């Protein structure tokens with residue numbers, strides 16, 4: 001299967017909305033994408049294209065970790081989705097791999113996510129790394145972090161500060 005991973009274009013917005021609705025079964029995540037984009041919080045937004053059709057997307061947005069000694073910049077991976085009929089064919093993995101390369105290229109150091117542990121652990125995300133980070137969403141094992149720079153989370157403890165559009169999920 002030849003899937004193209006590329007940067008989001010304005011002409012993709014409706015398709016991203018449709019992928020979101022189909023994958024999540026509701027419109028909350030599609031609204032989140034629009035609001036993060038509209039608020040200028042997005043640093044990486046990619047789509048997966050197959051046969052000229054958008055079949056998946058991933059979004060990375062700026063967040064902060066509030067620590068006793070100030071704020072540390074981080075990136076939230078959310079949301080990401082693949083059309084149900086295209087899932088489990090490694091499209092999500094390709095989106096995430098390219099997305100993480102793009103985050104590294106922008107010199108980000110920390111990525112956090114709330115999601116399927118089996119999927120994200122393949123990319124180095126772990127709940128251990130997130131154990132010092134207090135999330136407003138809870139999550140248990142599904143609350144994970146990744147160091148893009150080794151040691152970026154060493155001795156970091158603090159409370160996550162998400163942009164306002166995430167408020168609908170708390």
Ligand SMILES: CC(C)(COP(=O)(O)OP(=O)(O)OC[C@H]1O[C@@H](n2cnc3c(N)ncnc32)[C@H](O)[C@@H]1OP(=O)(O)O)[C@@H](O)C(=O)NCCC(=O)NCCS
Pocket residue numbers: 023024079080081082083086087088089090091092093094114115116118119
């Ligand atoms: C999660 C998602 C983006 C992964 O995309 P994908 O193209 O299916 O992923 P890949 O094919 O690269 O990898 C598949 C792996 O992801 C994991 N996975 C996928 N869907 C899963 C689910 N519903 N529950 C648990 N693990 C899941 C499994 O480990 C799976 O491995 P397997 O196929 O060997 O069982 C996609 O399944 C999706 O859109 N799900 C619905 C929306 C969602 O949950 N988004 C993530 C929110 S954080």
